[in-house]
């Protein structure tokens with residue numbers, strides 16, 4: 308059996324940022340997962356990121372992977388430079404980062420994690436077994452797709468996470484459900500590809516400039532104070548969620564969606580070839596089936612997720628959780644890539660002490 312001090316499960320912005328800080332400290336670790344899977348395979352190719360340049364970078368102690376540096380080296384056309392990053396450019400940036408990083412990412416999935424005395428036993432999809440002293444779960448959004456019960460029975464429901472399936476639709480009658488940015492982007496791409504598109508959203512959409520466009524000092528303050536978040540009064544937490552985590556569409560969509568029929572009552576689902584459920588994500592431990600049932604049952608819970616302490620550790624010693632699933636503990640920045648700028652330096656110090 309392969310035995311290591313630290314196993315990072317997930318190679319998205321959170322896993323990679325942590326790996327960069329661990330590398331800088333010279334501490335051995337292994338990182339597994341599909342590199343930047345969400346960004347390479349589950350975002351619409353013809354969209355822009357909601358976060359701007361400075362809040363979309365893979366963290367590094369010396370900021371070695373800044374988008375500015377990438378642009379200076381690889382973007383020849385000065386006109387292309389803007390604060391807003393397109394998914395197309397972001398994918399090129401990711402390829403550059405993945406070429407530059409000095410460690411290997413093992414492109415496998417964790418199938419079952421069990422506790423084995425003082426350490427953990429991780430079984431991968433290849434059957435390989437790794438023993439790790441400390442394990443960090445950074446598996447992001449993929450396991451937590453939310454599809455409301457009323458759509459589960461409909462024919463051909465596609466969650467907006469499956470962007471490639473949506474991009475492949477041609478000449479279909481499609482109902483898009485939701486009032487967020489993914490719904491707006493799904494409607495736009497479906498229209499462009501000659502589908503008939505209707506829209507179902509019980510609530511009036513809110514067109515709002517991105518929360519990440521708040522004055523930088525406010526945003527930086529929120530990120531820096533992530534550790535205090537858990538101590539805030541409930542009312543303040545709710546207010547922060549309403550600013551940073553509300554379901555909104557960017558204002559440019561107001562014009563783009565004008566000619567789409569919006570239903571506020573559920574239409575007849577049978578009359579559609581496909582229902583696109585742009586209904587977001589729901590974080591619950593039970594979705595993390597790669598943690599053994601015994602391990603899941605042993606964890607202390609809060610808000611349907613394992614309770615984590617100020618160092619991201621669960622009640623099971625040496626098992627850590629980071630990323631969007633920790634939003635309820637460390638606040639709205641965890642929902643975005645920028646939260647990794649708080650997590651990576653702090654957790655790498657804990658893991659290497």
Ligand SMILES: Cc1cc2nc3c(=O)[nH]c(=O)nc-3n(C[C@H](O)[C@H](O)[C@H](O)COP(=O)(O)OP(=O)(O)OC[C@H]3O[C@@H](n4cnc5c(N)ncnc54)[C@H](O)[C@@H]3O)c2cc1C
Nearest residue numbers: 317318319320321340341357358416417447448630643644
């Ligand atoms: C459509 C969409 C658009 C978004 N746009 C923005 C934006 O513009 N700006 C922003 O800041 N945030 C955005 N977000 C939020 C986004 O979730 C986070 O910013 C960020 O990607 C989360 O990083 P992560 O590393 O936690 O997880 P992810 O990026 O989701 O990566 C998860 C990693 O875990 C791996 N993995 C999953 N299961 C396993 C397993 N069993 N074993 C091993 N590895 C596993 C995956 O292969 C992947 O490497 C967006 C989210 C979505 C869904």
